[in-house]
Amino acid sequence: MATDTQPPAPPTPPAPPARHGVLSAGRAAIAARHLRTDRWWLQPLLTALGLSAFVVYSTWRAFANAYYYAEPYVSPFYSPCLGSNCVDMPLGARWPLFGEWWGLSPALLVLIFPLGFRLTCYYYRKAYYRGFWASPPACAVAEPHEKYTGETRFPLILQNIHRYFFYFAIPVALILTYDVVLAFRDEQGAWGHMGLGTLVLLVNIALIWAYTASCHSCRHIVGGRLRHFSKHPVRYRMWTWVGKLNSRHMLLAWLSLVSVALADLYVYLVASGAFDDPRFF
Amino acid sequence: MSTYTAHFRVWRGDADGGGLRDYRVEVHDGEVVLDIIHRLQATQAGDLAVRWNCKAGKCGSCSAEVNGRPRLMCMTRMSVFGRDETITVTPMRTFPVVRDLVTDVSFNYDKAREVPSFVPPEGVAPGEYRMLQEDVERSQEFRKCIECFLCQDTCHVVRDHEENKKAFAGPRFLMRVAELDMHPLDAAEEQGLDRKRSAQDEHGLGYCNITKCCTEVCPEHIKITDNALIPLKERAVDRKYDPLVWLGDKIRRRT
Ligand code: SF4
Ligand code: SF4
Ligand code: FES
Ligand code: FES
Numbered sequence: 001m002a003t004d005t006q007p008p009a010p011p012t013p014p015a016p017p018a019r020h021g022v023l024s025a026g027r028a029a030i031a032a033r034h035l036r037t038d039r040w041w042l043q044p045l046l047t048a049l050g051l052s053a054f055v056v057y058s059t060w061r062a063f064a065n066a067y068y069y070a071e072p073y074v075s076p077f078y079s080p081c082l083g084s085n086c087v088d089m090p091l092g093a094r095w096p097l098f099g100e101w102w103g104l105s106p107a108l109l110v111l112i113f114p115l116g117f118r119l120t121c122y123y124y125r126k127a128y129y130r131g132f133w134a135s136p137p138a139c140a141v142a143e144p145h146e147k148y149t150g151e152t153r154f155p156l157i158l159q160n161i162h163r164y165f166f167y168f169a170i171p172v173a174l175i176l177t178y179d180v181v182l183a184f185r186d187e188q189g190a191w192g193h194m195g196l197g198t199l200v201l202l203v204n205i206a207l208i209w210a211y212t213a214s215c216h217s218c219r220h221i222v223g224g225r226l227r228h229f230s231k232h233p234v235r236y237r238m239w240t241w242v243g244k245l246n247s248r249h250m251l252l253a254w255l256s257l258v259s260v261a262l263a264d265l266y267v268y269l270v271a272s273g274a275f276d277d278p279r280f281f
Numbered sequence: 282m283s284t285y286t287a288h289f290r291v292w293r294g295d296a297d298g299g300g301l302r303d304y305r306v307e308v309h310d311g312e313v314v315l316d317i318i319h320r321l322q323a324t325q326a327g328d329l330a331v332r333w334n335c336k337a338g339k340c341g342s343c344s345a346e347v348n349g350r351p352r353l354m355c356m357t358r359m360s361v362f363g364r365d366e367t368i369t370v371t372p373m374r375t376f377p378v379v380r381d382l383v384t385d386v387s388f389n390y391d392k393a394r395e396v397p398s399f400v401p402p403e404g405v406a407p408g409e410y411r412m413l414q415e416d417v418e419r420s421q422e423f424r425k426c427i428e429c430f431l432c433q434d435t436c437h438v439v440r441d442h443e444e445n446k447k448a449f450a451g452p453r454f455l456m457r458v459a460e461l462d463m464h465p466l467d468a469a470e471e472q473g474l475d476r477k478r479s480a481q482d483e484h485g486l487g488y489c490n491i492t493k494c495c496t497e498v499c500p501e502h503i504k505i506t507d508n509a510l511i512p513l514k515e516r517a518v519d520r521k522y523d524p525l526v527w528l529g530d531k532i533r534r535r536t
Contacts, residue, residue, distance in 0.1 A: 021441035026377040035349030136437040139494035152487035220515035230413040
């Protein structure tokens with residue numbers, strides 16, 4: 001039957017409950033958000049606990065502004081000491097570049113560099129995206145978020161500046177190395193001595209260097225960005241070497257995190273008088 | 282050293298719906314999950330749809346999810362499961378299902394087509410290509426890929442967010458971009474195609490948050506994240522966020 005009237009618009013159906021991700025239309029209809037039967041939650045849990053423990057400890061120590069120097073050791077959290085309010089460290093790296101106006105803990109002035117380095121580190125990113133943000137909590141376990149844009153926008157697009165923190169990490173590691181050299185003295189400043197604290201700082205700096213050198217940006221800068229390794233044999237060798245360290249980047253990230261906290265704790269214990277540094281010679 | 286009866290739950294259905302169905306099925310020594318699926322087909326579920334080909338982990342056809350983990354059925358040994366464990370087999374949950382364990386993976390072929398292919402260098406005839414081993418080694422790792430698409434299936438960027446499928450190529454094809462960008466003879470740049478920039482601008486590299494699930498599931502053990510995606514991110518930084526590199530390139534191009 002011919003008619004020029006439009007058929008009435010069908011009533012709008014009630015909006016279906018939002019279904020996204022693995023529950024999207026067209027995918028295999030499975031109500032469970034994941035079907036993993038192993039302990040997939042263990043790793044993100046341990047990661048979150050480990051990182052939280054470090055954050056709590058380092059926040060306390062960074063703001064404490066005390067017990068960070070015990071001749072001849074200086075805590076890695078407070079070195080170099082850039083504030084004028086640093087304790088008198090006759091034997092430590094102390095450059096009061098910041099004037100009197102800086103009243104807070106001098107640790108805050110230097111800690112932003114290692115903090116930025118680790119926050120933008122490719123491994124730590126993985127660790128906290130999984131452990132704290134559940135994005136994803138584990139592989140093939142649906143994440144709880146409705147939307148996801150990854151590192152395409154502000155603020156996460158800033159992760160791309162990681163290499164600058166890598167550049168800054170080198171002078172920081174050099175200064176900590178200098179601190180270790182200074183630690184080969186006794187309390188009066190005479191050279192050629194060593195105590196347990198020297199060993200603690202030495203292990204710490206070795207791990208920090210290994211972590212820094214195993215950085216993905218480092219791997220890229222030393223050779224990864226080349227197209228023809230054959231034309232750059234030295235850089236190729238360096239790239240290969242950094243690549244070997246890089247495959248252990250996660251391990252080094254954890255070891256150096258623990259060692260830096262332990263080194264600080266050691267100085268704290270000695271400086272506060274809770275522990276007497278055993279001298280070897 | 283014996284035969285036993287296992288409890289399987291297999292997803293049966295199609296795009297209109299379906300569910301997990303229970304089966305009791307015999308298992309012999311040395312078998313893999315795909316063997317059991319075939320036994321089900323032969324004995325109790327003649328119409329069970331499953332895609333497979335080589336049974337040797339080389340064709341990439343038998344991708345599925347076993348106890349919630351993306352895997353090749355032909356490479357998943359029954360001996361890794363306890364005898365009284367229920368084994369759940371579902372199709373890949375990132376792609377539209379066709380029937381039973383078979384999914385429509387055309388998303389991946391669309392993404393493959395979006396990556397501009399190798400650009401032959403000018404003045405070098407095919408057959409005259411000469412490359413040194415150290416120059417091709419890196420991209421050779423990526424060529425082990427069997428296109429099983431388990432990495433694409435696991436990647437949360439598209440698995441958990443259907444709407445990202447448009448913008449994101451997925452680990453397999455970002456790895457392809459990396460492979461070509463590292464290729465010693467690819468002449469894309471001379472032809473005005475900047476693969477480093479387009480990795481981010483056109484193939485969605487920024488969506489990847491380097492959480493490494495692609496690496497975790499790859500049956501060829503390709504270090505997708507460490508060797509392809511992160512290096513590609515660093516290359517994109519060279520182009521887009523590093524004024525030093527930008528300046529260096531400018532000066533060098535002038536001379
Ligand atoms: S590392 Fe990136 S590409 Fe690989 S699964 Fe994770 S988000 Fe996806
Ligand atoms: S990269 Fe690995 S997981 Fe991804 S398609 Fe290739 S073989 Fe499969
Ligand atoms: S420090 Fe971890 S990637 Fe650079
Ligand atoms: S059947 Fe070929 S990879 Fe499993």
